[in-house]
Amino acid sequence: MTELTKKIPEQESGAGSASGSDSSGPEPILKVTGLVKHFPITKGVLKRKVGAVQAVDGLSFDVRPGETLGVVGESGCGKSTMGRLITRLLEPTGGKVEFEGRDITHLSAGALRPMRRDIQMIFQDPYGSLNPRHTIGGIVSTPFKLQGIEPEGGVKKEVQRLLELVGLSPEHYNRYPHEFSGGQRQRIGIARALALNPKLVVADEPVSALDVSIQAQVVNLLDDLQDELGLTYVIIAHDLSVIRHVSDRIAVMYLGKIVELADRASLYTSPKHPYTKALLSAVPVPDPSRRGGKSDRILLKGDVPSPISPPGGCRFHTRCWKATEICGTTEPPLIQLAPGHQAACHHPENAPDQRPQDTVSVAARETVELAGETPAESTEKAESTEEAESTEKPAPGDAASSDTASDDVASDAPSQDAEGPAKE
Amino acid sequence: MAAYIIRRVFAAVLLLLVVSAVTFAIFFLVPRLGGQTTDSLAAQYVGKGADPAAIAAIKANLGLEDPLYLQYWHFIKAIVVGAEYNFGPNPSVCNAPCFGYSFKTHVEVWPEIVQRIPVTFSLAIGAAVIWVISGVAIGVLSALKRGSIFDRLTMGVALAGVSLPMFFTGLVSLALFSFHWTIWENLEFVPFSENPGQWAWNLILPWCTLAFLYSALYARLTRAGMLETMGEDYIRTARAKGLKERKVVVKHGLRAALTPLVTIFGMDFALLLGGAVITERVFSFQGMGAYAIQGVTKSDLPIVMGVTLVAAFFIVFCNLLVDLVYAAIDPRVRLS
Amino acid sequence: MSDVSKTDTDAGPAGGESSEGAARKFLSVRDLRIHFDTDDGLVKSVDGVSFDLEAGKTLGIVGESGSGKSVTSLGIMGLHSSERARISGEIWLDGEELIGAGPERVRQLRGQKMSMIFQDPLSALHPYYSIGAQIVEAYRVHNKVDKKTAKTRAVEMLDRVGIPEPARRYNDYPHQFSGGMRQRAMIAMSLVNNPELLIADEPTTALDVTVQAQILDLIRDLQKEFRSAVVIITHDLGVVAEIADDLLVMYAGRCIERGSSEKVFYQPQHPYTWGLLGSMPRIDREQTDRLVPVKGTPPSLINVPSGCAFHPRCPYADVPKDNLTRTERPDLREITDGHFSACHMSRAEREKIWTEEIAPKL
Incomplete structure (x- = not known):
């Protein structure tokens, strides 16, 4: 919490700017505007296009130098595609990616090459991403060969320095990937990514294939390297606990869109988007006292809809307990609801309702159940929430408290304090 | 569908x-x-x-x-x-x-080809039945008894079967069974419609020669497919249900293991329908293969062209059948 | 059972208990060992594990990859190939010993009295058969009923596990289901015969967090309804805390700590358990600056370290005197009622480290 309050003054100046970024702060190292990637679906002998997987559909965000942006979402939300787009392993269908002020959206492979030095990627699978026939030395020195760079003191010396940097022994130079454990392989992948002294590192699920005890080693390593080398990270993961630990700011994605983008503390203590709230409440916590019905868990019903034909309006409205008519028709824009906190929702949690005149439909109430309660109770709860929201002209603090009935994660934080000054 | x-x-x-x-x-x-x-x-x-x-x-x-x-x-x-x-x-x-x-x-x-089709088809179909049954059975058994003497023995023989050229096995069997022991002295093709018994009897040796190569190949493929399939998660699920092992193997394992074989069989069989050139030659059967050779040796282009076209048509047709069989076997093909 | 009390290994709560004692519990595993012969040597995947489980209760088995947790569960189900695995020890299920029982008897129990859910429902369901057909098959193995009755039962189960339009989805194939729905179908299949023991091997690892919450909720509800005993195997401490009454922590094929969830989470007694707790970022606590990882990597199961298998990674390996951690394997000893730990440190030493060094950092 202290972190959040601390951040507010510096955030305030940026409030209201179109992309929600800090206009007075340092130039963003990466600026993404309206990023779109559709994968066409073809059919028949003639391969005629019958539709598209709308993997990423209009993302706008900035990454500031030295920060870690966490991107979290469930499978199929487009987070990995996003990672491949900003590293330009994929070419965007639309929108713009600017790296240090330079438009790299449609650069050719040749023109991209110098830029590849500055943007590197770490992959999830430490087994699949290292060529088993090459030695560690060969793998880590590949970037030098590709870029035609001769580091000071020779390639071998530099590779050994990198191995040491990521916590491996320089003697590992001539060994092969199969001689290493998963955690060590991930370190090799990190060493390779760092070889050319990149500015931005995009890590796609860097620890999800690793055991818990090893996960922590790699997370700490990434942390140390950031401090030491001044790296900027975009870390993509599905694990909300890991994301919270590593990130300064977090983007929550759902079906190809960012539904919420906020500072870490603000996001976890007072999530604004119902999806974020449901996601946070679903994280299992290693504390048996919260077992069973004791925690007010929001259980979303059903599955994420297909990205081939995503629902109109707000993409989350089919599973949202707060959905009203407008949610099905009008897509909510990603707007600033508190300093450093953007969300795309008509009826946000912990913030003034954007469309107070709309009432919750009966169908919406049935989209969730609160764990450990009978359905009747949960309906009542939804009703009381709805009443609180529709009758009161919501002051920011009230909006948060009206909700505590069904929210655990948000309520144990004194979010009112943080939000009070936010209301312009 | x-x-x-x-x-x-x-x-x-x-x-x-x-x-x-x-x-x-x-x-x-x-x-x-x-x-x-x-x-x-x-x-x-x-x-x-x-x-x-x-x-x-x-x-x-x-x-x-x-x-x-x-x-x-x-x-x-x-x-x-x-x-x-x-x-x-x-x-x-x-x-x-x-x-x-x-x-x-x-x-x-065309009439020449039509006249020879029964010979070629008799040869191909009979051999196919033999090699599929024997190849699959041997493959399944050696996969289930992996590492046993049966496995090593059959896989050794299968290796020989795959390696030995057809004209060699054909001529050796002819030398043994026709000349030495004179079991089949007069190896003539007798149409099925004339005398089914004689038809089958005279075809035994060519069938076996042809099937030897293929069943060796199929035994190895079946064994490999079976070993892979029996390690799949759904086999473990089938066992976890309490199914009897025989049912696990036949209903859950075999069906998946044999699916890739359908493609290979379709191709092999289609090629044979275009003429089992060497076998027909070794046993002096007047099938499409022999006819093609006649066309080549006499530089009679229309014959070569005709046989080529008909053989190609068989291949396309068999491929179509394979596609349809696939759809019947695998719902993922049928419903995607 | 006398051999168990004689061995210096994990004797378990039923330490000197007789077979009859073990037989009284619903599920009782005694000194289970599962070894595999490989070209590289003997792999001791499970090396002397014992535990009890009562009907209606949930046991969580926690460990990292290679700790032997899945091998243990497959061993209970009798799913190891008798040619490849060497199994010894005793497994008592409702008064019946399974390792000595013939394979045919274990097969009859499988899917009926005990059943299992697997990690990845896409690969665990047969791609060529419809969901319905697979459930019907599971039902008809153990019940002599006609297809129509079995179908009714299958649809009823699909409905029970929350699959919408069960009668229509009955005919669908696994690839037409979403991940969460497939796991529901898998659960329906494993519960179709009202098993008294359900083993869930990483049931939610392949699923998204919101779907995971749904599935855990479902398992909990069904357990209440059917009063079955549940063994849940996972690497995720959050998941076990959600659902397990008792916890068993495994390391290198052995149980290193066992007790009620409350005991293990609030007063863990083994440095490895501390390591696991310190390694995970926790969403329910204040943000910490750094995680406390366990150094090194899990050991090879062919060359298990001497003494305590955890000693090369243990920050407190030098606390016990006489180099004990390197020379002698610690027994699983009872600390408080029902809470066991295999560590050479004295209880006082452990309590001190826990309260002074570990707990404040969590």
Whole structure:
């Protein structure tokens, strides 16, 4: 919490700017505007296009130098595609990616090459991403060969320095990937990514294939390297606990869109988007006292809809307990609801309702159940929430408290304090 | 499902057209590109030292001077409605489907092929039944008893079967069973309709020779597929249900393990339908393979072309069958 | 059972208990060992594990990859190939010993009295058979009923596990289901015969967090309804805390700590358990600056370190005197009622480290 309050003054100046970024702060190292990637679906002998997987559909965000942006979402939300787009392993269908002020959206492979030095990627699978026939030395020195760079003191010396940097022994130079454990392989992948002294590192699920005890080693390593080398990270993961630990700011994605983008503390203590709230409440916590019905868990019903034909309006409205008519028709824009906190929702949690005149439909109430309660109770709860929201002209603090009935994660934080000054 | 079938059939018809075009190109276009004149091309249809009149007649009959698309059109038209050639003393009729007319022997190719189809089919079908049953059975057993003496022995024999050339095994078996022990002294093809018993009896040796190679191959493939499948998670699930091991193997393992074999079988079988060249030769059976050899050795282009086309048609047809069988086996194909 | 009390290994709560004692519990595993012969040597995947489980209760088995947790569960189900695995020890299920029982008897129990859910429902369901057909098959193995009755039962189960339009989805194939729905179908299949023991091997690892919450909720509800005993195997401490009454922590094929969830989470007694707790970022606590990882990597199961298998990674390996951690394997000893730990440190030493060094950092 202290972190959040601390951040507010510096955030305030940026409030209201179109992309929600800090206009007075340092130039963003990466600026993404309206990023779109559709994968066409073809059919028949003639391969005629019958539709598209709308993997990423209009993302706008900035990454500031030295920060870690966490991107979290469930499978199929487009987070990995996003990672491949900003590293330009994929070419965007639309929108713009600017790296240090330079438009790299449609650069050719040749023109991209110098830029590849500055943007590197770490992959999830430490087994699949290292060529088993090459030695560690060969793998880590590949970037030098590709870029035609001769580091000071020779390639071998530099590779050994990198191995040491990521916590491996320089003697590992001539060994092969199969001689290493998963955690060590991930370190090799990190060493390779760092070889050319990149500015931005995009890590796609860097620890999800690793055991818990090893996960922590790699997370700490990434942390140390950031401090030491001044790296900027975009870390993509599905694990909300890991994301919270590593990130300064977090983007929550759902079906190809960012539904919420906020500072870490603000996001976890007072999530604004119902999806974020449901996601946070679903994280299992290693504390048996919260077992069973004791925690007010929001259980979303059903599955994420297909990205081939995503629902109109707000993409989350089919599973949202707060959905009203407008949610099905009008897509909510990603707007600033508190300093450093953007969300795309008509009826946000912990913030003034954007469309107070709309009432919750009966169908919406049935989209969730609160764990450990009978359905009747949960309906009542939804009703009381709805009443609180529709009758009161919501002051920011009230909006948060009206909700505590069904929210655990948000309520144990004194979010009112943080939000009070936010209301312009 | 219906859409899938229609799509596949449509694709097969398209493929047939492509096949005919390629065959046409090989026999008419490529020689021209290689610098052959229409005269030398025409000469191949009547043999060396033919008189210029005959060559001119061939050129006129085949329309060798026409533009290519027109030649191709005649080629296709002949297959569909037949053709008439004015060569030699009497006009010769080539009835539909006209897969060529041998100007050297004054014989239509298609009836010759039709006459030989029973031989080739008898050979192919019988051998296929033997090799599928024996190959799959041996493969499954050695996979289940992996590392046992049975496994090592059969896989050793299978390796030999895959490595030994057919003319070798064919000739050795002929030498042993026909000349040495004289079990089959007179190995003639007897049509099934005439005497089914004799038909089968006389085919045993060619069937076994042909099946030996294939069953060795299929045993190895089945074993590999079975070993892989039995390690799958769904096999563990089947066991976790409490199914009897036999049911786990047959219902859950075998079906998945054999699916890839369907493709291979489709190809192998289709190739044999176009003529088991070596086997027919070794046992002196007058099948399509023998006919093709006759065409090649006598440089009788229409025969070679006709057999090529018919064989290609069989392959396309079998491929279509494979696609349909796949859809029946695997719902992921059927429903995607 | 006398051999168990004689061995210096994990004797378990039923330490000197007789077979009859073990037989009284619903599920009782005694000194289970599962070893595999490989070209590289003998792999001791499970090396002397014992535990009890009562009907209606949930046991969580926690460990990292290679700790032997899945091998243990497959061993209970009798799913190891008798040619490849060497199994010893005793497994008592409702008064019946399974390792000595013939394979045919274990097969009859499988899917009926005990059943299992697997990690990845896409690969665990047969791609060629419809969901319905697979459930019907599971039902008809153990019940002599006609297809129609079995179908009714299958649809009823699909409905029970929350699959919408069960009668229609009955005919669908696994690839037409979403990940969460497939796991529901898998659960329906494993519960179709009302098993008294359900083993869930990483049931939610392949699923998204919101779907995971749904599935855990479902398992909990069904357990209440059917009063079955549940063994849940996972690497995720959050998941076990959600659902397990008792916890068993495994390391290198052995149980290193066992007790009620409350005991193990609030007063863990083994440095490895501390390591696991310190390694995970926790969403329910204040943000910490750094995680406290366990150094090194899990050991090879062919060359298990001497003494305490955890000693090369243990920050407190030098606390016990006489180099004990390197020379002698610690027994699983009872600390408080029902809470066991295999560590050479004295209880006082452990309590001190826990309260002074570990707990404040969590």
